[in-house]
Amino acid sequence: MTATEASRSFAAVLDSAGHGETIIVTRGGRRIAVIGPAPSGNGAALNDVLRRFLPDEDFAADEASLNCTSEWSCPASGRSRSVSPAEGPRGKSARPTSHAAIRPARVASGP
Template identity: 55%
Template structure:
């Protein structure tokens, strides 16, 4: 893992992003203290969502109706979006 000062990261931001895009994680320091790690964004999948939902109660029919009503209330929308604000 490579380390850069905050000043260096600022001056060479494009290079930093190139390294991260290539899979590298960079530690950013300020005054000899580690302040951040910048690494590749993790790609999220359906498996991630399923794992996050383990142990939660599935929504009931009222939830589905509430969401459908909310969507119906603004799609399609015509007119002044600021009216009544």
């Protein structure tokens, strides 16, 4: 289905996806999007997987050593740095960035 056709009949496209159909949208003969049914589930399958694969015995130590690469704190060595709430990483201001400076990431398109 072309992007123009999808745009003109978007409600029908969503109805088709809701009934299990996968729609491939093209522009200029190239695939640009795939619209399909949303995965259904309540997380039970994920919980089952997480229960079966528990972290190994060294997980906590590995995690602590990774956290020690930060200048903020290292529970394993007892180092810590107190920071004011207005201070961000490396002492920089934690003020939000203006919206003008935020740019969306570019996504590579496949064939």
